[in-house]
Amino acid sequence: MTTMGEERSRRWRLVLGGSEEPGQGDEGGEAGGAPAEQRSTLSPRDAAMDEALDALYGDSRGGDLSESMPDVARWLGDIRDYFPESVVQIMQRDALQRLNTRQLLEHPELLAEVEPDAALAATLLSLRKVMPAKTQDTARQIVAQVVRDLMRRLEYPLRQAVSGSLDRAARTHRPKRWQEINWQRTVYANLRHYQPAQRAIVPERLIGYGRRRTTLRDVILCIDTSGSMATSVVYGGIAAAVLASLPSLSTRLIMFDTAVVDLTDQLADPVEMLFGLRLGGGTNIDRALNYCRSAITRPRDTVLILITDLFEGGSKEGVVRQVADLLADGVTFVTLLALNDQGAPRYNAALAQQLADLGAPAFACTPDEFPELMARALNGRDLRP
Template identity: 55%
Template sequence: MTTDNRLRRWRMVLGGDAEQSCGGLSGHDQRMDNALAALYGGGAGQGRGRPASGGERSAGLQSSAPDVARWLGDIREFFPTSVVQVMQRDAVERLNLRQLLLEPELLSAVEPDVHLVGTLLSLNRLMPEETKQTARQVVRKVVDDLESKLAQGFRAAVTGALNRAARTNRPLPRDIDWNRTIRANLKHYQPEHRTVVPERLIGYARAAKTVKRDVILAIDQSGSMAASVVYASLFGAVLASMRALKTSLVVFDTAVVDLTAQLTDPVDVLFGTQLGGGTDINRAIAYSQSLITRPTDSIFILISDLYEGGVRDEMLRRMADLCAAGVQCIVLLALSDEGAPAYDKHNAAALAELGVPAFACTPDRFGPLMAAAIERRDLAPFAAAN
């Protein structure tokens, strides 16, 4: 790398403070720097990322859709999609652009991602009708993209678990569970041949076309759970499409809304949520209990950061009752790529004492998690990985 290129890069990183030592910018570089300065500051006398004194900036995104739309077009020209999504997120948080996202012209210029969907859902009740259609198109694009990346592997993991859930002593060769078969036939070990003679085969029976498991997803729709709501809605729709499962989905804040009827389309589910507000986990568990008719064949997944605004003792008692009845209960502190959020550690510890694991789960691990739950395998490895 030449000295000029090195100085140019340092000038882009440091902003206007480095003008004298690193030299000025022109053309494409100047336009790129202006786009960065509009969001992060970086004019003369201020470093990149530090606002100018008195809150002034060398450039800015004024409160009008044309200025923001022009800026959105610039950053899409200068930076890769992953960087654009980060800058958009920062713009919404730093410059309070939520109100401008209610304008359809601006929405059409935005690079869609999970976090933008969360922002749009939090504004759902405020949107004028002409904006809602554009917002649905943005959300649809994100959901379709996530489905193409995640749904096939998730469906395969769950289907495989359902096929393996029933055992048989007359399995097809491809369905033999060799680990269990060998353990069951160790008494038939032949030293002279150094092998086990399997007098009894143990294997997996192919799932019959009946409902094998009931799955209840209860999703906390407080603002901090936005990404989890998006992913859970997608996975809920996939689960609902599988005839061997009976899937119910409820979202809650201080009230509980049953969105099971909308599970044919995750976009409909998402627009049925209202991000923000308080949290009454106890009420959500009480409603979920009313949906359970086959406790030993039911999986209850609570997706929440566990900050309870309802009656804590009642919440814990209800979870204990579910476990005692044979329901497999799991708490996901988050279902997203960001890792574990801030959460109520006292409630998580209390649930752990009841035998209910509480941990964060990335979207790519949710399929294996569901498979383990269906087969009633130990979930400790999933908790240990977080």
Template identity: 50%
Template sequence: MTDEHERRWRMALGETEDAGALSDRDMAISAALDALYQDSGGKGAGLGKSAPKVSRWLGDIREYFPGTVVQVIQKDAFDRLGLKQMLLQPEFLEALEADVHLVADLVSLRSAMPAKTIETARIVIQKVVDELMERLEKKTAEAIRGAINRSSRTNRPRFNDIHWPRTIQANLRHYQADYQTIVPEKLIGFLRQQRRITDLDEVTLCVDQSGSMATSVVYSSIFAAVMASIPSVQTKLVCFDTAIIDLTEELEDPVKVLFGVQLGGGTDINRAVAYCEERIERPSKSHLILITDLMEGGDAKALIARLMALKASGVNVIVLLALTDTGQPYYDKDMAGKVASLGIPVFACTPDQFPDLMATALRREDAQSWAATEDIKTVRPGEQSHE
């Protein structure tokens, strides 16, 4: 066995006594892991619930491990040691590696936070929101703007409106052999028309805020804020459990939106869809993106009938079982199969896929076919649980 193999085995087994193969850094890493993963009766002082001790420990794991591993270890700490109460302490909160899951935890705990902790929580949430906006905003805006109809041709298009195949074809005679390129004399593209309010597409994100949908709520809020900044579409955000919160007027501030969400509680999907239905003015120009695990606590039969009526009226209805980075969604398979039988696409997607999904929806293209090209598993009509 090589020294490196011995080192790795000792680290994996927690054998640090007489461990000549381990450096001081290795010993520190082992101690940080032992503090969390050692049984209470074993060696190691453990973390307990001392904020200073936990904050120092968080600093250690952030030094020794990459961010993705830190997030896993943090989650294990919350699960094993019940550290969610620690989030109520600003000094602890400041030491955490911020990600979308932490935002969901903070949103769910905000009613229990003292005022000084809420301010710290806002700062942490703002940081995550800014990072997500930077990652998702450009792609979302480009996808949605690109899906809006362009009807009038022009020889003076803006750069983003140039139709490159037609421009190249019209300028082939201007090919420059020395430079192996075409110098276009004439640009061909489409002139975006100023669209009247009655021509605008309406997009309603109707989002289940029950506890299991926490990360989907965070991402949905970010996307709603991005889409609300695009004048080509009218965007609404409605969150629900057994109650309904219309956050459309708050979309200029994603952090304010997230603090308006109340995670947890029951689920009345039918009531939420009814609320959205009442506010749809032009069904043929409307898109309802229902983001839920379909665990209906209200009137399931009425929900199916309502979705059927919305689709028949011309509303473009899509059901997302989750909007998260990873993982298979947990959902009501029987209900999902019934919804799919209405001809409504039912599947989960990642935040990186969502902009293209919205572009597909706005073009009124087949979301089911789009999902197939993305290798996304969709729910089959009539699918039932066999558990």
């Protein structure tokens, strides 16, 4: 059990940060710094809190968050994990004052000098609640520009990958009607059976078009909106908007923290959809998967992409059970630990391994790799990288 003296030393250590030398101030460290042994034995959680505080307020780094913590979106997620909401609001306001982003937002003419990207959009979305009112329009413009750029980047490769995959999936080798035979593909498939004497090809294997349904596959993107996943939320939301525009797919977008929100009806306007999100908060994957299961009507024709770092705040056992049931029903299921250009430096490795053991792979994916991932998922091929 922690004594009052140890708790007081711990608090002084977090207040003073790591730049203070042991022994400064009053003896014993109660008013001028924690004793050396206390300073070097922080728990992992306290060490993470200290790092988050030092990134924003540390003198050794000049108090410049934009230089000391390039991944501001992840930092914003971390502070929500370590501090109460009232403290988080103060730290976010301080961060907004120190970030170069503030100068950018208050001077729109500077936009010509920078290249907005998904990480910047994620940072703006994370800071939206504490953003001055006069910067809201500029922030929306930046998010809109990022959405346009990413739509152009993702639309063609996603359309090609999905179209090619579903064309293959729609073929049948047992066409029942004459008009269902794809003669061009049938001829190519039977060239080795050409009979010179008869100057004819014997079609030993027929390839047909099959009977196309209005939608060949159902796709669900289920995305964690906790602060550490902010960039993945941007990419995932835009990917969902592109997929929703394909008539061969029925696409749903589910976002969650401790609550679950179905944003499928907002996919036609990804800018408004993203700008209306409330990033941050806890994580309840179990609840989100339960909602997804209730929305599935054709399990064997459904692909469910869960985008999360797997730091479950609800029931880990429930997550494993839900995934096992989804797989047993025939759903194609994959966990993306991140959908961004940086990879997944931090995730719940133990839970990821449990899902992998069930046959549900868990890995990071870049946006450029996502079209191939969707093609493999729609075709029922091995999803492991």
